[in-house]
Amino acid sequence: MRTSDEPSLERRVAQALRDDAMRAAVRAAQERFRSGKRAAEDELGDWEAWRALGEAIRRRTIENLDLYLAELADRVEAAGGHVFFAETAAEAVRYVVDVARSRGVRRAVKSKSMVSEEIALNRALEAAGVEVLETDLGEYIIQLAGEAPSHIIAPAIHKNRREIAALFSRAAGTELSDEPEALVRFARERLREAFMTAELGITGVNFAVAESGTLVLVTNEGNARMTTALPRIHIAVMGAERVVPTWEELAVLLTLLPRSATGQKITSYVTALTGPRRPGESDGSEEFHLVVVDNGRLDLLGTPYQAALHCIRCGACLNICPVYRQIGGHAYGSVYSGPIGKVISPLLGGDAWAELPHASSLCGACTDACPVRIPLHELLIEHRTNQAAAGKRPAAERLLFRLYGALVTRPALYRRAIRLARFCLRPLADREGWIRRAIGPLAGWTKMRDFPLPARRPFLDRWAAERKRRGRISPAPKRERRKGTPAGRPPANGGTEGGGR
Ligand code: SF4
Structure with a gap:
């Protein structure tokens, strides 16, 4: 799942922030996708009702995942296909390579598939002597660049056309113009030849309809x-969660997916395949395999992270994310970037991505953008909470929060600490009470924004005065220690002062 050799998130981010061309390309693409999505939502009408429907379908599907996967496998086999359930990435790769x-496959063509990136399928096939050619234009670009995708639906979002022309010129062995027509013509000629000569075609799966055993691919x-x-053999690699029970429910998800992804009403091609070619059909593979990849997904069932399996990989959360906007996809270090990447990478890939949930402002824009209403920012908080509870945060951070906890639960001490902080920081502030350039641990903060000097009169004091002024609340009663109640614990009524007021 790794996309970068650089182990530290901090260094990957620093690297990304220096790449102005990448950041400009990401910004432009985000704007384009977002305005398209907004227009598509307005045109559809009652977007929230559609989201609620999408969420309900995904929830019901994932709650009954075992039933729908079994139904799907039966239908695929009845249509003449082979189904393999891979518990791990290694099992999935081994099956495809075998x-x-x-x-005797020597050449494979591949359509875009994030799960195949997750399990590093290309590398294994190439090690086994199979040439693999990516056929999605974006994937082809990054394959030539030797990079991983930087976006779920637009893998080469970070490249501008000058960079693409340089890559294509190198592959062509001659200087190509950077006009889009010239670049597409070159790719088309290359890829057509590959389609005609490959023995194996590999795809991902956008949705798999359980009731008919049909795979649906959108491009x-x-x-x-x-x-x-x-090609005479087709292998489809799908994440175990990509099943949908019925065609009727598929219609809802196909309404949400392209609108959320690119603002399109429908993608240019929607391909539905049921098993291999049947007698009398003019095209299609002679042999069809469906590889269903678990790789940690089923462990999420019944946990607070289950909703992450509702994802339909539309990329809308990446397109709205202010962090993604600044650092692009590769800084995440995982093939899954953006908000959904921060949620699922630590779940599927383990501690190597433990830092990702912390690379978020928790603004919640991703949750609002998600067409199936996954509470992304809450899942990020869940990660942080679990890491803290398991003692997995750095010692300095733990100490800091312990001190903070001690302060904010002792109002008198808190007031004194605020006054002391004001006294110490005063020499650094300007007349308006802003620190423009701090030192020590605050220096990083003031590189990008100013820091306010703690108020002369702390909020607690002003709040107490305000309550008195309104005369509605008498001074807080001294907390009595009731028999059998540990000191400091709230009473059973939740501690409301004067209950019911
Ligand atoms: S989490 Fe939601 S918004 Fe993000 S890719 Fe998945 S479905 Fe789309």
Whole structure:
């Protein structure tokens, strides 16, 4: 799942912040996607009702995932396909490599698939002597660049056309113009030749309809259709959560997905495949395999993270995220970037991504953008809470929060600490009470924004005075220690002063 050799999040972020071209490309793409999404929502009408419907479908599906996966497998097999359940990434990769080897495959074409990135499938196939060619234009670009995708739906979002022209020129062995038409013409010629000669086509799965055993693939370039129609073997690799019970429910998700992703009403191509080619059909694979990848997903069932499995990989949370906007996708270090990446990478990839949930402002914009209403920012807080409870945070941070906890639960001490902080920071502030350039641990903060000097009169004092002025609340009663009640614990009524007032 790793996209960068740089182990530290901090250094990856610093690297990204120096890359002005990447940041400009990401900003422009975010703007484009967001305005498209807004227009598509308005045009559809009652977007919130659609979101609620999408959430209900995903919730019900994931709550009954075992039933729908079993139904899907039965239907795929009845249609003549093979189904393999892979518990781990290694099992999934081994299965695909075995199929390729045993059929003498030398060349494979591949349509965009995030789960195949997650399990590092290309690397394994190439090690087994199979040439793999990415056929989605964005994936083809980053394959030439030797990079991982930096966005769930737009893998080369970070590249501008000059960089793409340089990559294509290198592959062509001649200087190409950076006009989009010229670049697309070059890619088309290369990829068409690959489609015609590959023995194996590999795809991901956007949705798999359980009631009919049908795989649904959405693309804007038609490459998934070519990948599944021309080679004699087709292997589809799908995350275990991508099942949908019925065609009727699929229609709802297909309404939400393109609108949330790119602002389109529908993608240019929606391909539905049920099993391999049947007698009398003019195209399609002779042999079809569906690899269902667990790789940690099923462990999330019944946990507070279960909602992360509702994701339909539309990328809307990336397109709204202020952190993604600044650092792009590669700084996350995982193939899954942005808010959903911060939630699922530590769940699927373990402690290597433990820092990611902390790279968030918790503004909640991602939650508002999500078409299936995944509470992304709450799941990030859940990660932070669990890490703190397990003692996995740095000792300095733990000490800091212990001190903070001690302060904010002792109002008298808190007031004194605020006054002391004001006294110490006063020499650093200007006349308006702002610290423009701090030193020590605050220096990083004031690089980007100013820091306010603690108020002369702490909020607690002003609040107490205000309550007195209004005459509605008498001074807080001294807390009595009731028999059998440990000191400091709130009484059973929750501590409301004068209950019911
Ligand atoms: S979490 Fe929601 S917004 Fe983000 S990719 Fe998944 S479905 Fe889309």
